[in-house]
Amino acid sequence: MTISLLVVEPDQTVRDQLRAQLQMSQIAMSVLYSAAQLMNRLELECPSAILIRAEAPMQGERDALRRLRQAGYEMPVFVLSKSDEVVDKIVLFELGADDYIVDPVDLHELTARIRRAVQRANRTLCDAPEMREKISFGDYEIDFATRRLIRNGAEIALRSSEFALLKLFARNPMRLLTRPMVNSQLGRSESQNNSLDVAVCRLRTVIEDNPSSPKFIQTLRGRGFMFVPSPKQNEERPVIVRDRDSRGCAASALHLLQTAGLA
Structure with a gap:
């Protein structure tokens, strides 16, 4: 499985260090310098995960994360920050961050976290039943809980x-x-x-x-x-x-x- 990571990081030195580690871990990396452009970028690519650099007051990063989740994007989002303030962590978790990592961080640990989160997200998307409302289109109904496609009361077999x-x-x-x-x-x-x-x-x-x-x-x-x-x-x-x-x-x-x- 190919993993692609979109890194929102303004510091070129940090980006270079990350790129070297990610290449060794066979994770493709693309770069964005500011979280303000995140939604525009997602119209062009859909990465497996996103890593966002966030520093106080984090307003731009918070807004970007809020818009991302409101738009329905569900890929794992990691926040990397030097702030160890509990309130910063809580706010970003509530807005939809999957992990909050205090910098400095061991890059081997970071890549392991990313790989594990992406594997879990893909498994959930492809395999796991979901407790969400059924969706109807045309004569069809999708039952996420039972993983069935139904047409006029009859189940349609799908791989x-x-x-x-x-x-x-x-x-x-x-x-x-x-x-x-x-x-x-x-x-x-x-x-x-x-x-x-x-x-x-x-x-x-x-x-x-x-x-x-x-x-x-x-x-x-x-x-x-x-x-x-x-x-x-x-x-x-x-x-x-x-x-x-x-x-x-x-x-x-x-x-x-x-x-x-x-x-």
Whole structure:
């Protein structure tokens, strides 16, 4: 599994030290200098985890963390700070931080914490039942607690990988999900784009009346995918341009499977 870490750190020396350690731990690192730009950056990439440098008064970091969680992003967030004040820790935990690390920290320990948190987050996303409200789209209903897809009272059989993909889409309605975002959230490497095409194609075959002209899982050419849970009849579909991922999905599924070594 490829882990990507977005590091919000203004100090170049610290960034260089982190990069060297992360490379040895096979964790890819991208950089942002200020938490104020975090939400804009997440429109371009969806890292496995985020590490934010926060120093008093931490207002910018608090605002960024609040907006991130309100927007529905659920990746692990680590806060690194020289402050050992309990009130700082409590406030950031309440805003959605997963871990608060007092600097200086041993970089081996830091990378171990990151790896463990990402593994746990991916396992929760893909495998664990969730006590959350059911989601309906079209004639379908997703039961997160029992991990079932139901249509008009009948259960629809899904592979575990298909359910994980559907759950990711359903939890992010009307939001652009780029290929790197999907791969990262499902714990896949970016080199697995071809097998992602296969997974999307399989899922469309299950839930779409016409997989070649999908209503629910729509493709934005050159950008990624968007889940549209309730397309209205006779309404023009928003911002959708078919490309090779949606055109002739059913007809090309076997070719994709063969290419990916799955058939």
